Amino acid sequence: MSKFDSIRPYYDSEVNEALISSLHHPMMKALMNFTFPEQDDEVWKEQLKRTHSIRDFQINFVYQSIQRVLEKSSEGLTTSGFEKLEPNTSYLFISNHRDIILDTSLLNVSLFDHGLVMTASAIGDNLVKKDFLLKLSKLNRNFLVQRGLSPRELLQSSKLMSEYMYHLLSKENRSVWIAQREGRTKDGNDATHQGVLKMVAMASDEKNCMDYFRKLKVVPVSISYEYDPTDALKMPQLMALANDEVYIKEKNEDFITLLSGIIGQKKRIHIHIGDVLEKEYDAIIAETNNSNKQIQALAQVIDDSILQSYKLWPTNYIAYDILNNSERFSSYYSDKEKQLFERRLELKIDAENEVLREGFLAMYANPVVNKMKYENASF
Structure with missing residues (x-):
């Protein structure tokens, strides 16, 4: 198995040592404080010390981190x-x-x-x-x-x-x-x-x-x-x-x-x-x-x-309509959603720069364009 050593993840037998060597790293502390904000540092440190497999690390720590990311920066995953x-x-x-x-x-x-x-x-x-x-x-x-x-x-x-x-x-x-x-x-x-x-x-x-x-x-x-x-x-x-x-x-x-x-x-x-x-x-x-x-x-x-x-979102339909100066998909979004998207466009890029503006809009509009190529596409 040594032929894969240069690219493979840890074996379970290597997990505990890697975790213990990372316990006091500031990025580990930042990750754990984000994931378990109510928890004393010693609690997660003790749990990491008792972790001996990738599966345990993923379920007890990474899974929880991703749930926090979803909670903090999204409106949910379907x-x-x-x-x-x-x-x-x-x-x-x-x-x-x-x-x-x-x-x-x-x-x-x-x-x-x-x-x-x-x-x-x-x-x-x-x-x-x-x-x-x-x-x-x-x-x-x-x-x-x-x-x-x-x-x-x-x-x-x-x-x-x-x-x-x-x-x-x-x-x-x-x-x-x-x-x-x-x-x-x-x-x-x-x-x-x-x-x-x-x-x-x-x-x-x-x-x-x-x-x-x-x-x-x-x-x-x-x-x-x-x-x-x-x-x-x-x-x-x-x-x-x-x-x-x-x-x-x-x-x-x-x-x-x-x-x-x-x-x-x-x-x-x-x-x-x-x-x-x-x-x-x-x-x-x-x-x-x-x-x-x-x-x-x-x-x-x-x-x-x-x-x-x-899955096409209102942002995709809005970008398509703005880019094409149309109202073709206006039934798929509200005025408020369009205003929020246009506000994002203003905040994120220099809207005076036509290449930037078109690039930003195309990034969201292209999934609509691509889906339109299929006769059985559902809109």
Whole structure:
């Protein structure tokens, strides 16, 4: 198992030592004081000292932290589709990606609430450069996606990650979460990158990679936030793209985004679990035996599921109507909701800057545009 040591989370046998070494870290204190505001520090410290497994840490601490985040910065989380999943069964969840920490944390809270297997989740190593954050991610069953590699190193790293994911799913009966693309969606267009699917398939020993995906029990997941807590933070990158410039992150930008996602206002949140992919593979195999075209077709199947089941909020309809100078969806929001959204727009960005304004609105409007492409879409 040592081959996975560079990317794997902690084994349960390593959990207690990692927790004890983090007991007096100021970020641990901040996290615990946020989660248990009425509790004396010694109480949570004693409980952490008695914690010897990732599951115990997740249920007794992380689960409670996420409940506090929902209470403080949202108007609640709703879910649909979880009844399709079987208990004690591992799945490969391929999800749209809006927030660094919350997407996976909210999925795991929902899986736990439904009595289902929680996930090991991919996280970019650029997000956990601080020693405490690395420990926390490994305590929360994250495995590392190595960034900034040479082409040769990237190939080796991708193969290792593919093998590790297969090991989790097939040998440990552990569900796995990965984003449908590298990095969060910045413009509201959720699209599965074929490179992600090719990476997943690298561990395949099947003649046809669709038969390999069938073994993995792939489930598309769609997560929708009424307000994206990091919407304004995504604007500089969109500006750079619009100006055909290379975007260079500020120092600590990832950490600021991570924190903003957790504490920023989200209003309502919805997670939808799509159908476990099965018959789709037969249709893809019947259509072509070219592996690249099969991967392309599978990406489209995942996109279709995510885009059609994305829950549209008043903010999405408002942005569409403002952007298109229309009232097409005015029955889906109130005047007050529109005023609040326009106020957010004024506060978050320089509305005089047309590129920024359009980018901000498009981020919210594009899910509507994407859903309109489907004849059976419900509005």
